[in-house]
């Protein structure tokens with residue numbers, strides 16, 4: 001690694017043009033007057049190992065990682081945090097001065113921080129949580145809910161076997177439900193999280209009957225394009241507290257910024273606006 005004062009970080013993935021992370025980090029760099037850059041880097045699977053070897057030599061101090069590299073980077077890292085190992089993927093890399101590659105996953109912590117900031121009265125221990133979806137984001141959400149003390153996690157996924165796989169990995173606190181049983185699954189739940197891609201711009205809406213859900217429940221959608229999904233609109237009409245997916249995106253980014261640029265950034269309205277800017 002070079003000793004240059006100008007620090008470089010970025011996000012690697014393919015495709016990467018849609019990423020909101022460069023706007024967010026640019027905002028934080030400007031706000032704190034830090035001499036650095038954060039750039040989107042389109043890296044193909046076949047170039048990943050070479051890129052991770054070369055970037056620290058060009059002055060990069062770390063990277064965010066997105067699809068399709070989040071699992072592969074774990075195998076290439078020298079040091080993997082416990083939470084990244086548990087989730088089975090990394091989203092934050094640090095190029096250490098001793099040449100070692102450090103891999104972490106801040107998605108679960110970002111999810112919890114977002115709910116705690118936007119719904120300060122939320123008590124995860126107060127009742128079962130329902131998680132819809134069993135992909136990469138679900139793994140982070142489930143590990144965070146277990147850490148936060150949710151007494152039971154009810155899990156439903158279109159492909160049931162994938163949910164059963166997570167039950168095997170994460171243990172007996174998880175109960176698997178059929179995707180067609182989403183309505184009854186919500187009975188007694190105090191937390192409901194959509195981790196599927198349904199509701200994203202270009203995808204069908206997530207439509208589930210909320211009749212059995214208590215208005216005291218917290219409902220969170222990980223989707224953030226659009227911010228106001230049909231799922232959240234229906235939950236709000238039921239009287240539930242709702243939280244969109246942008247807070248998680250911002251909070252998962254903050255630890256990387258702090259490690260690379262030396263300042264814990266604030267997650268506030270200005271950061272939200274920066275991430276949403278066109």
Ligand code: NAP
Pocket residue numbers: 107132133134135136137138157158159162195196197198200222223224245246248249250252
């Ligand atoms: P993933 O690993 O590809 O998983 C996708 C999930 O969506 C799977 O459970 C899949 O079910 C389900 N799904 C897709 N199409 C569906 C359909 N038509 N009907 C029912 N289920 C469907 O993706 P991921 O990384 O977990 O991401 C999932 C979502 O979370 C995306 O919208 C992503 O943008 C969002 N996310 C947000 C944040 C944030 O910071 N806010 C962070 C990470 C992810 P099958 O298993 O049956 O295919």
